[in-house]
Amino acid sequence: MTEEILKKIKQLPPLPESAMQIEEVYKDPDSTFNDMAKILEKDPLLTADILKAANSPLYGFSREINAISQAVGLFGMGTVRGFALASIVKKCFSLDLSPYGITNEMFSDLSKKQHALMTTWCLRKENRYLGVLSPAAFLVEIGKVLIAQQVMADGKTEEFRNAFKELQDVEAAERKIIGVDTPEVSATIFKQWKFESSLVDVIGNCQNPDLATDEDKRPARILHVVRVAVPINGKVTDASIKAAKELIEKYELDMESFDTAIEHIK
Helix, strand or coil: CCHHHHHHHHCCCCCCHHHHHHHHHHHCCCCCHHHHHHHHHCCHHHHHHHHHHHCCHHHCCCCCCCCHHHHHHHHCHHHHHHHHHHHHHHCCCCCCCHHHCCCHHHHHHHHHHHHHHHHHHHCCCCHHHHHHHHHHHHHHHHHHHHHHHHHHHCCCHHHHHHHHHHHCCHHHHHHHHCCCCHHHHHHHHHHHCCCCHHHHHHHHCCCCHHHCCHHHHHHHHHHHHHHHHCCCCCCCCHHHHHHHHHHHHHHCCCHHHHHHHHHHHC
16 A cells, blocks of 8 residues: 555545444344334435435336335345445545546446446345445445546556556556555555455455455455456446456356346346
């Protein structure tokens, strides 16, 4: 981690009280869906953000979700936690992803598609991991915000874009120009905010899942596949699907559910 990026992370404001309350309910083994709904309903703006996200056509529900309790019942507590944290965390940052050649809207769409693919793929056979993977899919790319800030502060936007074009690998370009990549920055942010170690581990090692702890290797592999399938521009292509499927075979993950999920996202 570079000193400049680490300084930016340490200067981030603490998470709002609403996020801390959500985490307390989620971590309490005795909490219920109703407990989570009550916490979320206290914040009308957050409720509106969650319902807007839950009603995205990416998830394919035929009827409108018009209550938080309904969203929790359909998606589960872990996934709705992801919706909520994504809304709260992104408001802590001033977004400018121009060094990556993407707009703020494209960046938002990227996280939505990655999350929708993750949720749809894992809902049946890997749902035990969604408590970690739902927020991870929404938030793994947040490190790009601080990297973009550093690229611009250093006056290296053109150099960064040229490196990305040459290397055809966004993380390789980040390491070449700034000395750190998105998963490392994102993981450090969530470690600073004292999120659970498994979320930090999965995000930090999603490019190299074998470096994760034994219990986190599988979710880190799943996150790796999702990020390959839905690259930085948010465009799912034949090439990105092929690369993702090669990883699925390597990691011995569920191909059938992935095929169903990726067709829906496309």
